[in-house]
Amino acid sequence: MAYTGNKISRKQAQAEAVAQADHVVYFAGRMQIYPKAIKGMVRRFKWAIVVLCLAVYYALPMLRWHRDHGRPDQAVLLDLAHERFYFFNIELWPQEMYILGGLVILAVVSLFLVSSLIGRVWCGYSCPQTVWTDLFMLVERQIEGDRNERIKRDRAPMTFDKAWRKVAKHVSWIAIAFLTGGAWITYYVDAPQFIRQFFTGTASIEAYFFTFLFTALTYLLAGWAREQVCTFMCPWPRFQAAMFDDQTYTVTYETQRGEPRAKGKKDFKEENAGDCIDCGQCVAVCPTGIDIRDGNQLECIGCGLCIDACNEIMDKVGRPKWLITWDTMVGQEAKKQGRHAPVKLIRARTLLYLMILLIGTTFVATAFLTRPHIAIDAQRDRAPFFVMLDHGVILNGYTVSLVNKTQDDEDFDISLGQFDGATIRALGTEQKAANVVHIKVPPDTVGTYKVQVLSPPHSEIGSQTLDFILKDTNSGEQVLAHSMFMGPLSVSGDGN
Ligand code: SF4
Ligand code: SF4
Numbered sequence: 001m002a003y004t005g006n007k008i009s010r011k012q013a014q015a016e017a018v019a020q021a022d023h024v025v026y027f028a029g030r031m032q033i034y035p036k037a038i039k040g041m042v043r044r045f046k047w048a049i050v051v052l053c054l055a056v057y058y059a060l061p062m063l064r065w066h067r068d069h070g071r072p073d074q075a076v077l078l079d080l081a082h083e084r085f086y087f088f089n090i091e092l093w094p095q096e097m098y099i100l101g102g103l104v105i106l107a108v109v110s111l112f113l114v115s116s117l118i119g120r121v122w123c124g125y126s127c128p129q130t131v132w133t134d135l136f137m138l139v140e141r142q143i144e145g146d147r148n149e150r151i152k153r154d155r156a157p158m159t160f161d162k163a164w165r166k167v168a169k170h171v172s173w174i175a176i177a178f179l180t181g182g183a184w185i186t187y188y189v190d191a192p193q194f195i196r197q198f199f200t201g202t203a204s205i206e207a208y209f210f211t212f213l214f215t216a217l218t219y220l221l222a223g224w225a226r227e228q229v230c231t232f233m234c235p236w237p238r239f240q241a242a243m244f245d246d247q248t249y250t251v252t253y254e255t256q257r258g259e260p261r262a263k264g265k266k267d268f269k270e271e272n273a274g275d276c277i278d279c280g281q282c283v284a285v286c287p288t289g290i291d292i293r294d295g296n297q298l299e300c301i302g303c304g305l306c307i308d309a310c311n312e313i314m315d316k317v318g319r320p321k322w323l324i325t326w327d328t329m330v331g332q333e334a335k336k337q338g339r340h341a342p343v344k345l346i347r348a349r350t351l352l353y354l355m356i357l358l359i360g361t362t363f364v365a366t367a368f369l370t371r372p373h374i375a376i377d378a379q380r381d382r383a384p385f386f387v388m389l390d391h392g393v394i395l396n397g398y399t400v401s402l403v404n405k406t407q408d409d410e411d412f413d414i415s416l417g418q419f420d421g422a423t424i425r426a427l428g429t430e431q432k433a434a435n436v437v438h439i440k441v442p443p444d445t446v447g448t449y450k451v452q453v454l455s456p457p458h459s460e461i462g463s464q465t466l467d468f469i470l471k472d473t474n475s476g477e478q479v480l481a482h483s484m485f486m487g488p489l490s491v492s493g494d495g496n
Helices: 010-020 041-062 094-118 121-126 128-144 147-155 160-185 191-199 205-225 227-233 236-243 264-268 305-316 329-336 348-369 488-492
Strands: 076-079 084-087 090-092 250-253 324-327 374-380 394-404 410-417 423-426 430-433 436-441 445-454 464-472 478-485
Touching: 041 076, 041 121, 041 128, 041 160, 041 191, 041 305, 090 094, 094 121, 094 236, 094 348, 121 128, 121 236, 128 147, 128 160, 128 205, 128 227, 147 160, 160 191, 160 205, 191 205, 205 227, 305 324, 324 329, 374 410, 374 464, 374 478, 394 410, 394 436, 394 464, 394 478, 410 423, 423 436, 436 445
Parallel strands: none
Antiparallel strands: 076 084, 084 090, 250 324, 374 394, 394 445, 410 436, 410 464, 423 445, 430 436, 464 478
């Protein structure tokens, strides 16, 4: 069903349709929205954000960045095949992904802070659903015309003119969706190489699958689902209310100024009439089809397009702009009493978010700046649990991984901590002392070695902790891996 009314919101139209139905209706079907194009300050700002987001998304994987030693020259790349994340001159290894995790948490807390200050700006301006829906609507308007033209054509029977416009619109949407899906894959593989392989039929099956999957998702979500995603699918509107308080700026209709509504320009001249002339333009431009005059609603994405629409009308009728504006609940209450409420940015919740951001940023920055360039991991072999040799010597086997994140050969010493008198040995290494072996690890690699640790003779041993100490002999950098050493007492149950 299409929603084409100018003066009532989609929700009111749905409620009326349910009320007029000649049977019990448990579910109000979707009403298609025809948002009207609008010009104005908010729309220009919104277009600027759309262009910026799209430019960054499509262009970033094409950006080259010089890296030596045969590493990829793509500026931003999540190289799953080689387990690396590249961001310009930053390279993260799998062991350092907690830094990315920390950044994601910081981004979420920043969103909390922004939401508590200025409401749903993320939803209205930079959420991918909003950005791509704006782009798809632009294409729709170019091909099928603005609101009234589209409503008229959709109501009319099928003609050649209607058919070619529909086909052209969907082909254009699919082309944009395909570019979007393809661009997503180029964040994971070398972009120019992938484009060549894709069109010569030599890309991997996974690359084709995910390209078409993301193409289909973009087409469906931005072309068809649109406001349904924000209203029903996205969880964010549900719990963002927890970030709002009476000092949060939201898109607001100034009831005290607008009411009682005048019925058109004629009534507007009446003495008691408010500034709202009930033209319905704020409803007609709304991408979610709601009426902001009904107050704050879950469906409102805070895009502010109704502000532009109303400002245009206020200009025409010679009244001050900003009948629909950004304001806080406190601000609105104060205006009703003829007062001005000061802006209050520093509040308990904003302070809390700021504090979390500060602590989190310090933690992530410290973790990033002090991350070691070498790493060691030791896994004790389970079978056999241990081996008893001559003279009561107990042997435990380990698989030790050494990480050299630098671009040079590194000389490493592995020694043992917390186990006096023990001996370490490993195949293919140089024995420096009884408890030290020397290994050269090639650049940018993870070397895996079979290592044996032997207890002193006649040891009465249960389980005991054991540290493998990895030392870069050139830089002196040192890291630890904790493990266990097992002896017969740990099996008999007498061990500790
Ligand atoms: S655009 Fe302004 S004047 Fe027109 S209905 Fe909306 S609030 Fe009233
Ligand atoms: S009510 Fe206004 S701010 Fe809210 S979604 Fe509609 S046009 Fe955007």
